[in-house]
Amino acid sequence: MPFEHNVHGMIDRIRALLTVIEEGSVNRASVRLRITQPALSRQMKALEDELGGRLLERETSGVKPTGLGHAVAKAMSPVIASYDSALADLRCQARGDRAELRVGYLGSAAQSFLTPALAQLRKSQPKARLKLHDMSPREQIDALRAGELDVALIGQEGTLAAKEFHSLKLCSLGVCVALADSDPLALKKSITLKDLKGRDFIGVDEEQVPGRNRWVTALCKTAAFKPRFIVIVDGLANVLSQVVSESAVTLLPAYFAKSSHPGVTFVPISDAKARWDFFVLWQRGHASAVTLALVNALKKVAAEL
Template identity: 40%
Template sequence: MLSKIRAFLTILDEGSVRRAAALLNMSQPALSRQMQALEHEVGGRLLERSAQGVLPTAGGLALAEKMRPLLSAFDTALAETRQIVRGHSGALRLGYLNSAGVQYVQPAIIRFRQTQPEARLQLLDLTPAEQAHALRKGALDLALTDHTAAFLAQEFYSLKLCTLPLLVAVNSGHPLAQSAAIRLAQLRHDRLVCAQETTAPGSRHHLERLCLELGGFRPTFASPVSNLDEVFDLLHNEDAIAILPGYMSSIVKPCIKFVPLSDENATAELLLIWRRGTTGPALQALIEAFRITASQAEGASRKVS
């Protein structure tokens, strides 16, 4: 049916069965038989001959009006599907944690552009929970996330980019603010900030396990938060404490100090997560750009330490 509709529209565009047949690389009788079959399927005449050439009937005009946008949408959908199947989708959709932007996202994108100048990127600042939802819907091609989203590795491809030290973020007036380093056991009497489960699933469990295994205590939590501004508000106003990945040390906030955790295994992970299936050249290049960026950042960190 599609081929007959396309042939019918070509005849209308050309105003001639002969010219349309030549354009479609088929014989005139064969094209005429196609039109007869199409008219049989719709139940009436679609074309009529005149002194001006071949013209559509009222039914032919109605068919053309309805079918042109449908065929255009069909062709667009088919082309986009082919691109996705081949791993060359129109734009790569990258979900990332805003707090990791300066140290990892910006340099990775610069490196990616050097090898894939034609590729388009859509950057989406998403929480781990939003990343998980978007990946499951097929609305995201790649997620840069942390250990709180490690559960996604059971559903998707994943790559651990690096292991990160953990920092303690405290109000500058807190007794621990002037410490060179802090052990987890020193936090047993403080209230810890924890993200809401709807924002970062698993973050509370991660903190509980960390405190129990390395500090020997069960933590007390402040009110759960949904973003970094709320984290720093609790540090300022309630003298709470936050345990954060090392890349957040680049954040500058008045009256907030970042102090390293000295416990040997007090670490977090930075992960890439992407959907199972064909990984196209552009996505492979973006993953590689992040891998190199993380490796260089880790190397620079070792030199400083």
């Protein structure tokens, strides 16, 4: 039988060897392992044949490891421990009992959505271990696909990957425009999309924020014009800097109106069709209690907003 088809048998034999070494006796090890002594002896012989050397020496008081036996124990003890830990974690995950939660989020949405949701999560799941990752939309989608995230908090870009995962639209928010403080429109309490016709727009790299420029274009289309993107930048922080330096504009979800950036004013867009959808995505399969608790907390926060 090829070695790769006998991995579990090899693990069982190594685990048995470690038990024999700990007990210093094949008899005591067989009792602990709940197998017969002849069966355990056959396992030791099979392992020696596979490794090509003696692992145990018999003495009057029991058995002692040979040099090779010591080397196997030193090399394989951490491997077996890691294997057991990983297997236990996977079984917990299969039952939905996994306590660790890896969450990707948009830094711009953390204060409005994630922070209050985590406060609720702490009350219902006080033992949950959280790993939070401030990531761009593209990074979140890639990490979900690679199994490196359990949950992603994402904007319009989430529609591109919603079919691959469990998904929930948390809310549909209004839209604001980011303008330079010196812009005459910055003095208004609200404006319409038509007011932006003929203005220069700042776009975002589609690799980092997939679909963002298309979303802006679609909104402007409802006002019968096509936006002119004069600069494409990497990341939203750079977008706001370019708004100031280029005296241009960009469209953002309404929660940005609560934030501040040097030289930038955020003005609400009054058009009813100007909306920004916010999603939570999580891995398919049996969701853990912690995952569902976070999703429910996010739903409550979104409802309040």
